Amino acid sequence: MPAVTVPTVTVPTLTARAVVADGAGGLAVETVLVEPPGRGEVLVEVRASGVCHTDLDGLRRWCTRPTVLGHEGAGVVAAVGEGVQHVAPGDHVLLTWAIACGRCVPCSEGAPTLCEVLGGERGHAHPGSTRRPDGTPLDRWFNLGTMATATVVRAEAVVPIPADVPFPSACLLGCAVMTGFGSVVNAARVRAGSTVAVLGCGGVGLNVVQAARLAGARRVVAIDVDPARAEAARRFGATDVLRPERGDTSLRGLRADLERIGGGRLLDYAFECTGVPALAVAPLACIRNGGTAVQVSGTEERVTVDMTLFEWDKTYLNPLYGQCRPSVDFPVLVDLYRRGQLLLDELVSRTYPLEAAAEAFADAAAGTTSKGVLLP
Numbered sequence: 001m002p003a004v005t006v007p008t009v010t011v012p013t014l015t016a017r018a019v020v021a022d023g024a025g026g027l028a029v030e031t032v033l034v035e036p037p038g039r040g041e042v043l044v045e046v047r048a049s050g051v052c053h054t055d056l057d058g059l060r061r062w063c064t065r066p067t068v069l070g071h072e073g074a075g076v077v078a079a080v081g082e083g084v085q086h087v088a089p090g091d092h093v094l095l096t097w098a099i100a101c102g103r104c105v106p107c108s109e110g111a112p113t114l115c116e117v118l119g120g121e122r123g124h125a126h127p128g129s130t131r132r133p134d135g136t137p138l139d140r141w142f143n144l145g146t147m148a149t150a151t152v153v154r155a156e157a158v159v160p161i162p163a164d165v166p167f168p169s170a171c172l173l174g175c176a177v178m179t180g181f182g183s184v185v186n187a188a189r190v191r192a193g194s195t196v197a198v199l200g201c202g203g204v205g206l207n208v209v210q211a212a213r214l215a216g217a218r219r220v221v222a223i224d225v226d227p228a229r230a231e232a233a234r235r236f237g238a239t240d241v242l243r244p245e246r247g248d249t250s251l252r253g254l255r256a257d258l259e260r261i262g263g264g265r266l267l268d269y270a271f272e273c274t275g276v277p278a279l280a281v282a283p284l285a286c287i288r289n290g291g292t293a294v295q296v297s298g299t300e301e302r303v304t305v306d307m308t309l310f311e312w313d314k315t316y317l318n319p320l321y322g323q324c325r326p327s328v329d330f331p332v333l334v335d336l337y338r339r340g341q342l343l344l345d346e347l348v349s350r351t352y353p354l355e356a357a358a359e360a361f362a363d364a365a366a367g368t369t370s371k372g373v374l375l376p
């Protein structure tokens, strides 16, 4: 296809509303100023931003300076900076937080989430193009800051999507869906006919469930201490539902049930999606010799491990962002959604206006919503 030259448009500094973490655990919805996009940047009018567990972690622990929260967003391109050719004003887009240089060794080997050039520019914050009216620069979470009516992001973070995908559903592709689906399909490479356990049926866990179904697993066991959440997983493809005793972090109490479901043996795969550090190694207790345990939560705490859990020949993976390759994976996810095979609309348990961000975070922290979405 010949390169298309998109005229750049000069836009003035905008006034926007944004959810700002104060750097000390609190948040407020503030009026902010957003600079026009520079070279290689895109101004996006955000229409939906999911509330992800990582936003909660950011609010509570990691954002030590004032930061616009949100890293799971979708919206409309309002303007593009010089040199941006793959999107134009009016395009519907989702935002991906794992931008990559495309040239370093991991990028060249097809592992852009491990990019050694731009990887360090993710999570933690760089002064961006958003500031307070008094001039204070604001960091943007994952260099996106999607919990705002507008944000300027690097062109590499912008992925065009068809206009018929509703924004609240589209935004989830950018983190929860990609993380869950990619952990199953890209990282663990779940085989047709296999047996799978999924620990935790929140926003990411439900996507692990539906990806395991799409991969052809014959049994998908949803495990959650909340029976309603586990039952809800049936709609996404769970064939069995188990409820562990609270406090049974080893999950040894589920062993007999898992062996029954597995036809006399433990399961082939188990995915931990609970966000509970003490459960980081629990998937090892669910799998047979030679099975694969996947820790999807991104646990970073110290955990004491009983090494017999690894016996024998078990594989333990902790994939980053489902090993996302934006140009490969997002078109697949959009196609599966449009063909009715990937449930997205059903993932959204509640939407909130941007001004109700505090309530959305409180609900996410309490676990009363599997997936809340802010509508800036």
Ligand SMILES: [Zn+2]
Binding pocket: 052, 053, 054, 055, 071, 072, 175, 176
């Ligand atoms: Zn996330």
Ligand SMILES: [Zn+2]
Binding pocket: 100, 101, 102, 103, 104, 105, 106, 107, 112, 114, 115, 116, 117, 118
């Ligand atoms: Zn790279």
